[in-house]
Amino acid sequence: MNFADLGLSDELLQAVELAGYSEPTPIQAQAIPSVLMMRDLIGIAQTGTGKTAGFVLPMLDILAHGRRRALMPRSLILEPTRELAAQVAENFEKYGKNHDLKMALLIGGVQMGDQVKALTEGVDVLIATPGRLMDLFERGKILLTGCNLLVIDEADRMLDMGFIPDIETICAKLPANRQTLLFSATMPPPIKKLADKFLSNPKLIEVARPATTNVNIVQHKVNVSARKKRDVLRHLLQTDNVTTAIVFANRKTTVRDLAKSLKRDGFSAGEIHGDMDQPSRNAELQRFKDGDINILVASDVAARGLDVKGVSHVFNFDTPWHPDDYVHRIGRTGRGGATGRAFTLVAEEDAEAIANVEKLTGGPIPLFEIDGARAASSPTAEDQPAERGRGSRRAPRRGAKAAPEAPAHSAEAEPLPRAERPERAERPERAERPQRAPRRQREDTPVAASAPRSAPERAAPVAAQREAPSAPGEWNGPVPGFLHISALTA
DNA sequence: AAAAAAG
Numbered sequence A: 001m002n003f004a005d006l007g008l009s010d011e012l013l014q015a016v017e018l019a020g021y022s023e024p025t026p027i028q029a030q031a032i033p034s035v036l037m038m039r040d041l042i043g044i045a046q047t048g049t050g051k052t053a054g055f056v057l058p059m060l061d062i063l064a065h066g067r068r069r070a071l072m073p074r075s076l077i078l079e080p081t082r083e084l085a086a087q088v089a090e091n092f093e094k095y096g097k098n099h100d101l102k103m104a105l106l107i108g109g110v111q112m113g114d115q116v117k118a119l120t121e122g123v124d125v126l127i128a129t130p131g132r133l134m135d136l137f138e139r140g141k142i143l144l145t146g147c148n149l150l151v152i153d154e155a156d157r158m159l160d161m162g163f164i165p166d167i168e169t170i171c172a173k174l175p176a177n178r179q180t181l182l183f184s185a186t187m188p189p190p191i192k193k194l195a196d197k198f199l200s201n202p203k204l205i206e207v208a209r210p211a212t213t214n215v216n217i218v219q220h221k222v223n224v225s226a227r228k229k230r231d232v233l234r235h236l237l238q239t240d241n242v243t244t245a246i247v248f249a250n251r252k253t254t255v256r257d258l259a260k261s262l263k264r265d266g267f268s269a270g271e272i273h274g275d276m277d278q279p280s281r282n283a284e285l286q287r288f289k290d291g292d293i294n295i296l297v298a299s300d301v302a303a304r305g306l307d308v309k310g311v312s313h314v315f316n317f318d319t320p321w322h323p324d325d326y327v328h329r330i331g332r333t334g335r336g337g338a339t340g341r342a343f344t345l346v347a348e349e350d351a352e353a354i355a356n357v358e359k360l361t362g363g364p365i366p367l368f369e370i371d372g373a374r375a376a377s378s379p380t381a382e383d384q385p386a387e388r389g390r391g392s393r394r395a396p397r398r399g400a401k402a403a404p405e406a407p408a409h410s411a412e413a414e415p416l417p418r419a420e421r422p423e424r425a426e427r428p429e430r431a432e433r434p435q436r437a438p439r440r441q442r443e444d445t446p447v448a449a450s451a452p453r454s455a456p457e458r459a460a461p462v463a464a465q466r467e468a469p470s471a472p473g474e475w476n477g478p479v480p481g482f483l484h485i486s487a488l489t490a
Numbered sequence B: 001a002a003a004a005a006a007g
Helices: A010-018 A026-036 A051-061 A083-094 A113-121 A130-138 A156-160 A164-173 A187-197 A228-238 A252-264 A278-290 A323-330 A348-361 A456-467 A479-487
Strands: A039-046 A075-078 A102-108 A123-129 A151-154 A177-186 A202-205 A218-222 A245-248 A267-270 A294-296 A313-316 A341-348
Touching: A010 A051, A010 A083, A026 A039, A026 A051, A026 A202, A039 A051, A051 A075, A051 A083, A051 A151, A051 A177, A051 A228, A075 A130, A083 A102, A083 A123, A083 A278, A102 A113, A102 A130, A113 A130, A123 A130, A123 A252, A130 A164, A156 A164, A156 A177, A156 A187, A164 A187, A177 A187, A228 A313, A228 A341, A252 A267, A252 A294, A267 A278, A278 A294, A313 A323, A313 A456, A323 A341, A323 A348, A341 A348
Parallel strands: A039 A177, A039 A202, A075 A123, A075 A151, A102 A123, A151 A177, A218 A341, A245 A294, A245 A313, A267 A294, A313 A341
Antiparallel strands: none
8 A cells, every 4th residue: 555546636746745754654645545535534543543644644635625715724633732733834834835725823821923824824733722723713813614624633632622512512613514634642431422423424534542552661660658759750761761751740749840850860851741832842842753852741741642653661650540631741752663652650649550451451561670779671773673674774863862871671770779778879880971950069969879871772762763754644754945934822 | 721713
């Protein structure tokens, strides 16, 4: 199966080829022809399956015909979070480079002026979060009567976030005679009802099995007391060949404190959560994507859909209360055929949550024991995927520095510091300290002795993984032309 | 219990 067999135009095929893809993913192979035939579609799929390109590519083809009119966008894509909306916009830029199509990114947290201006001039596609879209609509800045192509992305997430009434309101403002595509990782009854109400004779495509069955993600839980969570996290960050990690916490305050603490300890860390203003959120995410930082501490704003290449590890500093979120969080790693590792720190307060997670994922998550240096497993070169073809031998990304490393778990691994010892004194020092955060010296926390620097080849496979081309639809580095999109929302 | 999204 080849992209050329799917009925896409030559301009699109060229953009796809330029992006480095030749073979469509299963969801693309199934979705693209149906969308081109103007059918309604239900896609049971998660991000990381190439879902985004699955609707962006045929939409571009459809939009290539017809003309835009002021205030009357021709198509609308709804996304649950601002970051996801921006990510879809990047895809439009990438694949639409041969088309003269205008888009507007309508998200909150940024000034309305440029968004309104774009609407006034006419856009072909709106990419929006529901709140800002409703706001602009109520202000009379948008007419949705010309919008005959609608994409509802991440519908189950929209449900979780209470957006379904908004979605219904928005659907009612669109022409009844339209094409609707709905994507969702799961199909809970309210989503099924929504689909029944707003889609007609949809083609059903199901490709993504739950991420928990993603064999590319090695999962572990670590029993730990609440007060030792930070120590265990630091230990894992140092000893598990972490190149790039997302650390999820349940509360925004935890995210903030933890990021601060990691930075203080010299880790190259950043943070993202909903209490930050949008420019800061964008900046932190970009720093992470660019490799300026290799650890992102995040709330569940980043749990779903975010597509950053080469995330070697996901850490759940807290077990998510909602078991579905566990699946989404760990799905940030092990993407595009790469191997990922997911650790969940389980304290007493997480007991109930982890039980629910294990019920959902269908079995106990293997315990990873640290105290006593008894590691259940450690990443080795064999764990890493072999070369995935397609030019994966580019030089390592400039900014993608590895985390401070120590040898992988083995009999000689350092045990965790014991509670009664001065906690930092026992920790192996990071030989290659991420320079960005100047360490604050404190006399009671001496810099620990240096751990042997692990051989560079240990980290190499994961670094290569970060560089390997992703499937279409995945985030694949900054898109040069994207500047003008961000300018639209600056 | 939280987080997200409009401000």
